[in-house]
Amino acid sequence: MTTKTFLVAALMLHAAPLSAQLSRSRFGGIPLWVDSAMRAAGLDQQFMLSSELNPVYAVGDFDRDGLFDLAIEVKDRVGLRCGLVIIHRVDRSVHVVGAGRPVGNGTDQLSCGSWGVQPAQHSYRDAIFSPDLLYVAGWQRDHRGWLIWNDKVYTWVAWE
Helix, strand or coil, X not given: CHHHHHHHHHHHHHHHXXXXXXXXXXXXXXXXXXXXXXXHCCHHHHEEEXXXXXXXXXXXXXXXXXXXXXXXXXXXXXXXXXXXXXXXXXXXXXXXXXXXXXXXXXXXXXXXXXXXXXXXXXXXXXXXXXXXXXXXXXXCHHHEEEEEECCCCEEEEECC
């Protein structure tokens, strides 16, 4: 009897610290500055992460300010359409592409898991620098392209 009581108490004490470490926010598993920016923009009511256990996200300097930004895959709560939320580190601005909002290629969604980051190309010798770029490798030819920051919004540039 004492062994069973001890075992139950040990399991309960072991589980308590684990539950205390889990985020209570809807956007858990991502950096705190991203979580707070998304919740401040009200996105926790409109979108959900495409995967709660392992959020799909990537970092890069998408707005060319020298700071790493973050792009995270989400789904809208109404139609479960995939898209990206891009958060700029410098001002915590939040930009949604897809997930029920226009992408620029005639659709309002991206294919889940079909995007990534092309690292910047640097040529110190020629003083040429390019930003990190978001690419979308969709299932159809017209759904493949780049998402480029034009200092106001992300625009779609189709692959040729």
